[in-house]
Structures are given as structure tokens and as C-alpha cells.
Amino acid sequence: MRALWTTKTGDTVSTELTELPDDTLMPGDVTVDVDFSSINYKDGMAIMGRPGIIRNHPLVPGIDFVGTVADAAAGSGFAPGDRVILNGWGVGETHHGGLAERARVKSEWLVPLPEAISPQRAAAIGTAGFTAMLAVLALERSGALENDGSVLVTGAAGGVGSIAIAVLSRLGHRVTASTGRLDEADYLRSLGASDVIDRAQFSEPGKPLQEQRWIAAVDSAGGNTLANVLAQLEYGGTVAACGLAESAGLPSTVLPFILRSANLMGINSVNAPHALRVQAWDRLARNLDLELLDSLTTTVGLTDAKGVAEQILAGQVRGRTVVDVRR
Ligand SMILES: NC(=O)c1ccc[n+]([C@@H]2O[C@H](COP(=O)([O-])OP(=O)(O)OC[C@H]3O[C@@H](n4cnc5c(N)ncnc54)[C@H](OP(=O)(O)O)[C@@H]3O)[C@@H](O)[C@H]2O)c1
Structure with a gap:
């Protein structure tokens, strides 16, 4: 072979x-x-x-x-x-x-x-897309997506980020894409992002509590980005932490948790139990626009x-x- x-x-x-x-x-x-x-x-x-x-x-x-x-x-x-x-x-x-x-x-x-997904499209979803769906399921379980407001996706032009945007926007959420590649703004809007912002605004150390901007977030970056996103969550908001593209560090405080009831949910695709995998693939078959996936x-x-x-x-x-x- x-x-x-x-x-x-x-x-x-x-x-x-x-x-x-x-x-x-x-x-x-x-x-x-x-x-x-x-x-x-x-x-x-x-x-x-x-x-x-x-x-x-x-x-x-x-x-x-x-x-x-x-x-x-x-x-x-x-x-x-x-x-x-x-x-x-x-x-x-x-x-x-x-x-x-x-x-x-x-x-x-x-x-x-799943019957609705071809082998090539399933590979296009791959671990990144599966992880994006695990993140969406975690946000749903937390209840945060029931509120009105914007959902932030960091690492937006990457694999997890692109599929998270496509799924969240198809589910009817207003999605803000954070990227280091502002020249990809048209691409990110084509996936369903309503707003595209520069990831630089998250990359420096920030105050532990900041203006409340997001009902929920999918984060691929970790580090200062995750700390700043936590500091910007609305009351009861949730971040699904998937990755460490910026850093494995988390220079945060307990303040978002004890003053804004923030939730931080970890996502591990490697050891996800079988029933959750089947649920995630079923939801991908139903909630991901497969022609958009091709794009x-x-x-x-x-x-x-x-x-x-x-x-x-x-x-x-x-x-x-x-x-x-x-x-
Ligand atoms: N927990 C799990 O089970 C699991 C599963 C899959 C992936 N992951 C992790 O999730 C992350 C994304 O994976 P992927 O396969 O989607 O990778 P990817 O396609 O390379 O996407 C990562 C994106 O992160 C952004 N990024 C890169 N450096 C950054 C920095 N210094 N600060 C902020 N953002 C930065 C970039 O997006 P922009 O250019 O748009 O800024 C990049 O495209 C990785 O850390 C990966 O290890 C975890």
C-alpha cells in the first residue's frame, strides 16, 4: 500500500x-x-x-x-x-x-x-468539522445559543472555524468571524459570517472584564484570545474551547465566571464517546450545507x-x- x-x-x-x-x-x-x-x-x-x-x-x-x-x-x-x-x-x-x-x-x-454524505465530503468535514459540530453541540447543551446576540468564531478561515461558521449561520445565528486574514472577508461572508473582525484585537493581554459582546464562541486559538473572549462574554455566555493555534496558555481570572456566570466548555474529539460521535455526524448531515462545504x-x-x-x-x-x- x-x-x-x-x-x-x-x-x-x-x-x-x-x-x-x-x-x-x-x-x-x-x-x-x-x-x-x-x-x-x-x-x-x-x-x-x-x-x-x-x-x-x-x-x-x-x-x-x-x-x-x-x-x-x-x-x-x-x-x-x-x-x-x-x-x-x-x-x-x-x-x-x-x-x-x-x-x-x-x-x-x-x-x-451517514447516507446523505459522500465519502469525499465526509473527509472534507474530517476531524476539524467533526470538532466544530462537537463545539456547536456543547454550546447548545449550555443553553447559551437560546439567547439573542452574536456568536464569535476565532480561527475563522481555518478548518474548525470555517465549518463552525457554516453550521452556526445555517442554524440561524448571527456569526462574527475573527481572522488574521482580512483579505478572506468575502470567503468568510460566503460561509455565513455577518461580521468579519481582525484577530489582532484579541491577541494582546486584556482586562479580565470587558464590554459584553458575545452570547457564545467557538475558539481555536487559546492563549490571550481565549482569555479576551471570556472577558467579553455576555452574562451566562459560553465558550467552546477547541484549540491552541495561538497558545496552550490561558492567562485569565475567575472574574468572568463569578461575575458573569461565564461557561468554558472543553472539546475533545479524540476520545468522544460513540453515541456523541453518531449524534455529531447526524447533525452534520442535517445542518451543514454540503455545497457550501465544497466551496x-x-x-x-x-x-x-x-x-x-x-x-x-x-x-x-x-x-x-x-x-x-x-x-
Ligand atoms: N480539541 C480537539 O479535539 C481538536 C480537534 C481538531 C482541531 N483542534 C485544534 O483546533 C485548532 C484548529 O484546528 P484546524 O484543523 O482548524 O487548524 P487550521 O485549519 O490551521 O485553523 C487554525 C486557524 O487558527 C488561526 N490562527 C493561527 N494562528 C493564530 C494565532 N497566533 N492567533 C489566533 N489565531 C490563529 C488561523 O485562522 P485565521 O487565519 O482565520 O486567523 C488558522 O487558520 C488547532 O489548534 C487544532 O489543534 C482540536
Whole structure:
């Protein structure tokens, strides 16, 4: 099978396209012919050798894939020909991942592909879009989206941000997009953002309580951005914290929590329980405009995946990038 292969020699990590024997695959009760994978921020980190993602080298990177079951053990709940999605579970981190023509995984990690979504579109949603929907579900559970007002999405032109905007606006919310790429304002408006603002206004340390602007927010940045968003939440507002594109730090105080009843909800797509995964994919099938999804998607072959990994770390990737592993 063709695969990306990340190796480590001393302190040097490198990723190359190679041919691997099928017996490279790790234990699992379902073998999947991968149709499509994608490049998420985490894949960029893994492929480019940033520490903390791949825990055991050598490894096939790729934290998600969409494919067709080739072989399934009795009792796995799957049969050859079934279309399946995988997001997370340490795939592409500790277990061979999706940037290959085949994968072998545990059946409990797989979610059936909803009928309304094609394999390529499911990969376009990928872990980023799945995470965006987990964030929307968390905001809904908090009750914050029942209030009138604006929802802020940071990291707006990235994968999580783009899909969060598309879903929230389709659900009827007024969405403000925060971006470092103001030249992408037309793109962000095409996804449904009502307002586009410069992320620079969130990137410096700010006061612990600021003017109340947002009923809710989806944050991919962390750091000063998340601290400032917390300080700008309306009473009872909620931030769903997904990422650390700015920083893993959170230089905040308890004041937004004890004086404005702010809520901070964490989002973890890797270990999300199965029932929540099925719910999120069902909601994506119903609440994401799939033609709009096409407009934010670029498709590349396995040969180009490494270049995209480099670009995503540089903040140069707009929306989502699907990898057609047969190309
Ligand atoms: N919790 C989870 O389970 C989970 C799942 C998926 C992703 N994530 C995390 O979520 C984040 C987004 O992932 P992604 O795949 O959507 O990546 P992405 O496509 O690269 O999007 C990240 C976006 O963040 C913005 N950004 C970059 N540097 C920034 C900075 N210094 N300050 C503020 N914003 C900055 C950029 O948007 P603009 O150019 O529009 O400003 C960039 O496009 C990453 O940190 C990723 O690790 C977490």
C-alpha cells in the first residue's frame, strides 16, 4: 500500500511517501480500504515533526479517514463494503493513520458514514468539522445559543472555524468571524459570517472584564484570545474551547465566571464517546450545507500532503484539505 511514513532518527523526524507491506498494519478487527483522509492542524504538526503528536515512530500519520470495509471480524458489527468514518482515537498518533491506502483499526472506533454524505465530503468535514459540530453541540447543551446576540468564531478561515461558521449561520445565528486574514472577508461572508473582525484585537493581554459582546464562541486559538473572549462574554455566555493555534496558555481570572456566570466548555474529539460521535455526524448531515462545504474544500493527492502540512502550520490553509490517497 502507498502511505506517508513518518520516521525519527535521533532528533530528526521526516515524512516520506513510500510503499509498505500490508503486514505493517497494526492489530484491529476491521481492515478498511481508505478512500480519503484530510490534513488537520494536528496532522501538520505530526508530519512536520513537531513534538507531542506521534508518540511511537515510525508511524503512518493521518488522524482521520473515510473508507470502505475490506475485512471485518465476526462480531465487529461491520461487513465488507460498509462505508465508515474514523476520527481520532490516537490514530495517526500512536496507531497507524489514514494517510495510506489501507488502515486496520478497532471496530468501536468507527462510525457508519451517514447516507446523505459522500465519502469525499465526509473527509472534507474530517476531524476539524467533526470538532466544530462537537463545539456547536456543547454550546447548545449550555443553553447559551437560546439567547439573542452574536456568536464569535476565532480561527475563522481555518478548518474548525470555517465549518463552525457554516453550521452556526445555517442554524440561524448571527456569526462574527475573527481572522488574521482580512483579505478572506468575502470567503468568510460566503460561509455565513455577518461580521468579519481582525484577530489582532484579541491577541494582546486584556482586562479580565470587558464590554459584553458575545452570547457564545467557538475558539481555536487559546492563549490571550481565549482569555479576551471570556472577558467579553455576555452574562451566562459560553465558550467552546477547541484549540491552541495561538497558545496552550490561558492567562485569565475567575472574574468572568463569578461575575458573569461565564461557561468554558472543553472539546475533545479524540476520545468522544460513540453515541456523541453518531449524534455529531447526524447533525452534520442535517445542518451543514454540503455545497457550501465544497466551496471551502481543496483536494490533493498523497504526494501533495506534506506540502499542505507545512502550509497549515504557517496558517496558510483556507478551509479544509482532503487527501485522495489513491492520487
Ligand atoms: N480539541 C480537539 O479535539 C481538536 C480537534 C481538531 C482541531 N483542534 C485544534 O483546533 C485548532 C484548529 O484546528 P484546524 O484543523 O482548524 O487548524 P487550521 O485549519 O490551521 O485553523 C487554525 C486557524 O487558527 C488561526 N490562527 C493561527 N494562528 C493564530 C494565532 N497566533 N492567533 C489566533 N489565531 C490563529 C488561523 O485562522 P485565521 O487565519 O482565520 O486567523 C488558522 O487558520 C488547532 O489548534 C487544532 O489543534 C482540536
